[in-house]
Amino acid sequence: MRKKVAMLGVLLALALIFSYIESLVPFYFGVPGMKLGLTNVVILLCLYLFGWKEALLISVMRVLLAGFMFGNAFSIAYSMAGGLLSLLVMYLLHRFSKLAIFSVSVAGGVSHNLGQILLACWLVQNYNVMYYFPLLVIAGVITGLLIGLLSSEVYVRIRNLYKEETR
Amino acid sequence: MEQVKKRDVIFISCLLAVGLLSLIGWKLTHKGSGQVEITVADQVYGQYSLEQDQEVSIKNMDGDVTNVLVIRKGKAFMDEADCPDHLCEKQGKIFHNGETIVCLPNKVVVSVVNGSQSQYDSVTQ
Numbered sequence: 001m002r003k004k005v006a007m008l009g010v011l012l013a014l015a016l017i018f019s020y021i022e023s024l025v026p027f028y029f030g031v032p033g034m035k036l037g038l039t040n041v042v043i044l045l046c047l048y049l050f051g052w053k054e055a056l057l058i059s060v061m062r063v064l065l066a067g068f069m070f071g072n073a074f075s076i077a078y079s080m081a082g083g084l085l086s087l088l089v090m091y092l093l094h095r096f097s098k099l100a101i102f103s104v105s106v107a108g109g110v111s112h113n114l115g116q117i118l119l120a121c122w123l124v125q126n127y128n129v130m131y132y133f134p135l136l137v138i139a140g141v142i143t144g145l146l147i148g149l150l151s152s153e154v155y156v157r158i159r160n161l162y163k164e165e166t167r
Numbered sequence: 168m169e170q171v172k173k174r175d176v177i178f179i180s181c182l183l184a185v186g187l188l189s190l191i192g193w194k195l196t197h198k199g200s201g202q203v204e205i206t207v208a209d210q211v212y213g214q215y216s217l218e219q220d221q222e223v224s225i226k227n228m229d230g231d232v233t234n235v236l237v238i239r240k241g242k243a244f245m246d247e248a249d250c251p252d253h254l255c256e257k258q259g260k261i262f263h264n265g266e267t268i269v270c271l272p273n274k275v276v277v278s279v280v281n282g283s284q285s286q287y288d289s290v291t292q
Contacts, residue, residue, distance in 0.1 A: 107178075
């Protein structure tokens, strides 16, 4: 239990550092608001190592903390919408499908963008915002693949380490 | 590294296909969407779709044709003007949201009012 709390703390800190890096280095892909989504590595690992409750905790905490530190009220709302939807999708795929971790990551990347765009539609009350949708899907697939490969590599190594520690 | 399975490849290709197809679909359906609004002496003269190729003769209050606006391939430009300087003809083709052609002597203003692009005040990341 103590180890788990410490591990979650480390993961949250890591997620915040990734948020910080992303706020410093804009990975600009030609679409406003688009990011690499490094934090998703942490969320994915958390989902695979612990479960959805822990992943949800890390996700919400990091959105709030990163929002207060580097963003504003709007960026919190958008991150939250994207984060929650992508976590839901990733959890369902992880739990009920046999897809590999990078497929889950791709789905997470796409649904993160989708969550943000849906919130944008609702806030702006203008459904033409959806014209970003195709670009964001493609962008989500690409970033999701990169993040998925990274997560996959890290997970294979961390999984054993973590299991040894808890034994 | 987990083994790449067939279902993963299929899953990701499907997502990519959805993205590409909707991109192509959007490009096809939204070609040159939007309208131009013409005002003469601050009175709205009419709105014309950019999607249709057409010629609009703009008349002044006395009913004389002062300017001719041509819409071709989703772009609008002033083709003729009876004023001496012909400045409005030199203002080029407009199709982006908010672009205007102004003919001062005849008090004609042509501007693009585009429904397909929302105007952002700011972008949050």
